[in-house]
Amino acid sequence: MKSIILVGAVAAVLAGYKQFNSESSAFQVDKAASKIEWYGATPDHSHIGSFDVTGGIDLSSEGRVKGGEFTIPVASIVDYDLPDPVRQTLLEDLKSANFFNMVKYPETKFKITKVGAYGGVDTSYVADANYLLTGDFTMLGQTHSITFPAHIRTVNDSLVTDAKFNLDRTKWGMKMYSDPKQKLYIYPNVKISLHVKAAKTAKGETAKL
Structure with missing residues (x-):
């Protein structure tokens, strides 16, 4: 009985991993329908906002995600929870040398x-994750590898990717207010939630950044 359950679980993972068509394809990010949300916090308050994202995702001839490149313009950062002019003060600080050094x-x-395929059940990640993505993330002139589960599927001929993970900003040298002994302390981990919708490019085209 256990063997049957295990085989069924593996089959479910592979079904999600191979859910795309069999043609090698390139998908271009739909900027208007995509965003990367961020959530940063101190011990007594927090802020949430988002960035725009551009780029593309490539599928292999077997219909599996095989790669992708994405660009996040710092100037696109927005805050959801503060009123003006306090919101603008926060955004200018985030764009300054204190943080992103735009x-x-x-x-x-x-x-x-x-x-790779993902078959885990950790609820801290996005629901129904079927891929495990590893990639080089570049920020502040530094590049480090990150790995996170993602839920990638087709919706009306578009490729939709959702993921949630934590990013330790200090690893890329963003250390402002990262000392717990400081009066103003901001937690190093920033919660990231991404939603990327990409449309298939014309045959022969490649996805552009």
């Missing part, structure tokens, strides 16, 4: 370097 580093980038 003048010197106007973009962050993510490039997928490894793709």
Whole structure:
């Protein structure tokens, strides 16, 4: 009985992993329908907002995700929870050398370097995750590898990706207010929630950043 359950679980994972058509394809991110949300917090308050994202995802001839590159413009950052002019004060600080240093580093980038099937059940990640993505994330001139589960599926001929994970900003040198002994302390981990919708490009085209 246990063997039957195990085989069924493996089959379910593989079904999600191979859910796309068999043609090698490129999908272009739909900027208007995509966003990367962020959630940052201190011990007594928090803020939430988002960034725009552009880029593309490539599928293999077997219909599996095989790669992708994405660009996140720092200038696109928005805050959801504060009124003006306090909101603008926060955003200007985040764009400054205290955090993203937008003048010197106007973009962050993510490039997928490894793709695998995901069959875990950790509820801290996005529901129904079927892929495990590893890639190089570049911010503030530094590049480090990150890995996270993602739920990737087709919806009306588009490729839709959802994922949730934590990003330790100090690993990329963003250390402002990261000392717990400081009067103003901001937790190093930023919660990331991404929703990316990508449309299939014309035959022969490649997805553009």
